[in-house]
Amino acid sequence: MFSLIQLQADTIANAATGAVVENIAPNTEISVLQFIFKGGFFLIPIAILLFYTFYLVIERYLYIQKASKIDSLMMRDVRDNLNSGKLDRALSIVERNNTSSGNVIKEGILLIGRPISEIESNMDRAADIEIGEMEKHLGQLGLIAGIAPTLGFIGTISGVIKIFYSISVTENISIGNISGGLYEKMISSGSGLIVGIIAYSAYHLLNGKIDNFALKIQKQILEFVNIIQKS
Known part of the structure; x- marks a missing residue:
């Protein structure tokens, strides 16, 4: 009788152990690269x-760093040569x-040798040209800041449309089906926001x-x- 009870207890324990093992979730870890690739087609233009x-x-x-360098020693040397009447020397500096x-x-x-107002006006125009050269292509950064998040949002909306279309066809409205597809598509929005x-x-x-x-060059x-004026 005791042996029969012991055998039943072992059977129940083994069954419970098997149930626990079956309920353990499989290893679903993925690499960062694999996670990103789940974002869909719109990640390509965002990348x-x-x-x-x-x-x-x-x-x-690199261009602005080099072009905007202000050398205080240059103005000192220019002043010394202009006061000495050495225009060619000041020009070479x-x-x-x-x-x-x-x-x-x-x-x-x-x-x-020209009027002071004309000299100052021409120097201001020269400064504007140099500033314009520095600002070249910066507008494209502003454009990207607006386009990238928009592309990400479109990618997410496109993914959501596909999810609901799949639900309408398969009639499978399980939480796993919806959330699994949705998180993948929201990667697109997150990536677009980061780039923006x-x-x-x-x-x-x-x-x-x-x-x-611009402030420093006006001072110069x-x-x-x-x-x-003093020379």
Whole structure:
């Protein structure tokens, strides 16, 4: 009798163990790359925009960093040579400087002898040209900041439409079917927002550097005008 009870207990224990094993969820871990690829077709243009954004940011940053460099020693040397009447020497100094500020000061040196108002006006126009060169292609970053999130949103909407179409055909309205497809499509929206944030931030940071240069070059123009007025 005792052996029969023991056998029944072992059978129940084994059955319970089997049920627990069957209820253990399978390993569903996926890599980050696999997770991203579940976003669908619209991730392709978003990825292209991301790489183009990085290219624009690096190219514009390097150009602006070099062009907006302000050399205080250049103005000192220019002042000393202008006070000594050595225009050619002052001109060679700004040409060697090879920066936007050097180009603006060069414009002023070439017009020495003309009315002060004309010199200042031409230097302002030269500064505007240099600032325009720095701002080249920055508008594209602003465009990407708007397009990328929109593409992501369209990708998500497209995925949701497909999910509900599948439900209408198969009549399978299980939570797993809906949530599984929906989270995959929302990857598209998340990716678009990330690219948009990167482009938006870079656009304003680079414009901030240009605004800082614009302020400094106006100070240099004023300093140059004061130099030629005193000489």
